[in-house]
Amino acid sequence: MFDLSFLLEDGHLTLLRNGVLTTVRLFVVSGLMASAIGIVLATLRALPVRVCKALVVVIVEYHRNVPMLVQILVWYFGVPQILPESLKLWINASNTEFFLAAVALSLNSGAFVSEDIRSGLRAIPHTQQEAAWSIGLTYLQSLRYVILPQGIRAALPALVNQALLLFKNSSLAMAIGVHELLYRTKQIDNLTFRTFDIFLVATILYLIGTLALMALSEHFVKHRRVPLGV
C-alpha cells in the first residue's frame, strides 16, 4: 500500500536527510540553551531578592502563555524591526532563520524548564538548606552544591517530558523557513503529492527521535546520574 521508491528519485532522500540533520541541530542547540536558561531562571527565582523573583515571573509567564508559533514569528519578523538600522539590515540579510528560531525555542523551553526545576527544588526539605548554612556555605553555595543537584534529579522526569516537547516543537520553525524535517516533508509532498507516504516517513522519523530520547533518559534516571554538570 505504501510505496516509498519515490524517495530515491530527484534527490528527495537528500532533502529528507538534510531536514533530519537540521531538526537534530535545532534540538541540540535549543536544548542546551534552554537548560542553561532554565537553571539561571530557577536560581534567580530561588534567591531571596524580590526584584529577581518578579523579573523571572514576567519572563516565565510570557513564554508559558503566548503560543509558541507567535513567539517564533515575533523573533523573526518583529524583534529585528526595533533594532538600530544597520544591525537590522545585517540581521535581515544574513541567514538568521535558524538562529532566531533557536532563540525563540530556547527561551520558551527555558521558561518551562525553570518551572520544572523549581518544582524539583521544592521537593528538597528546607532543613537541608539550614544544614548547608550551618556548615558555613553561603546562600549561592548551598544552592550550587546541595539544593540544585538534588532538585534537578527530582525534576528529571519532568525535564525529559520537556525535551520531548522541544524536539517536536522544533517543527514550528518551518513557519519562518527553517529547512527542518517537517518543512522538507511538506516540500516533498508538494513536489510529489504523495501525502500519506511522506507523512508516514516523517512520523516514523520523529518517533525514532523521541523514543531514542526516552531510552537515553531512562538510562540516566536508572543510574541516578545527572548529566548537567551542576
Add this chain to the structure above:
Amino acid sequence: MWQRQLAVLIFTTMATAGLAHADALADIKARGTLVCGTQNASEPYAFPDTATRQIVGFDVDVCHALAQGLGVKLEQRGLSTDARIAELKTHRVDLLAAAVAWMPARATQVDFSDQYFVAPIRVLVRADSPIQTLGQLAGKKIAASEGSSSAAVAVTRLPDSNLLTFHDISSAYLALQQHKVDGLVAGQLILARFANEAAQNHGQQYRLLAGPVFEERWGVVINKNEPALMAAVNKILLDYEKTNGLQTSFDKWLGANSVYKFTRNYKVEPIKAQ
C-alpha cells in the same frame, strides 16, 4: 451471535465503501451534489467576499460550471493549500479547482483535466536591488508560499537559490519587504498587484524580473482511474469556454473588469508536458 452480526456489519460497510468509489461520476449523480474544493484565501481565485461571507472567485466559477454541467447542486469547500490533495485522496471532495498546476510527479498521483488557466510564475524583487535576471538569483534567498506551485517550481527551476517558504503569501511578501529575502516567487498576477499597491504608496518599490520561471497550467484535479468523471469534466470545460462562461469569469476576476487588466491568451486544451 453478536460476533456474526459484527462480521456482517463490517463486511457490508467495506463492500459499500468499495462500491462508493467504484465510479465517482455515478456517485455524484446519485447524491445530487458535487463537492468541489477550492483554495480559501487566494484572491482573486477563491477568497471570502466581505459582503456575503461566501467564497468567490475564478476557481469558484469553475466549480459552479461543473455542478451545472453535471446537473447537480454545488457544495463548495474552501481548503488550505497544504490540505487540498489529502482532501481529494480521502474522498472528502469529489474534485479540485484549487489552483493546482500540472507537474510530472504530481500527474502520477492524481489526474489533471484540460487546462482552464495558464499563467507565468515570476519573481518580484525590490526596485533598488542589483538583481536583473533570474540567473543572478543563484546563491540568494528567495521566498514563496508554502505548498504552492511556485514553491515546487522554484525547487526545480531555481535550484541554486536558497528557497524559504512561509505559511502564506503575505508572510513571504513581508520577508521580501524586510530584506530577509531577495526575491519572491509567485504567480505574475499577485506579484503585479503587490507592485501596483507599492507604487501607489510611497516607500519601498518593487519590479518583476524579465521572463517567467515557469508557465503554470491549472487543471481540474480528480482521483486516478475515474475515466467517466474525467470525460464529463473535460466536456463541461470545453462547453464553458464555447459558451463564453470562461471568458466572462476571466474578465470579471482577472481581465478588463478587474484591477489586473490581463488578457486571456490560452485555450482549454489538454496539458502538454513542458
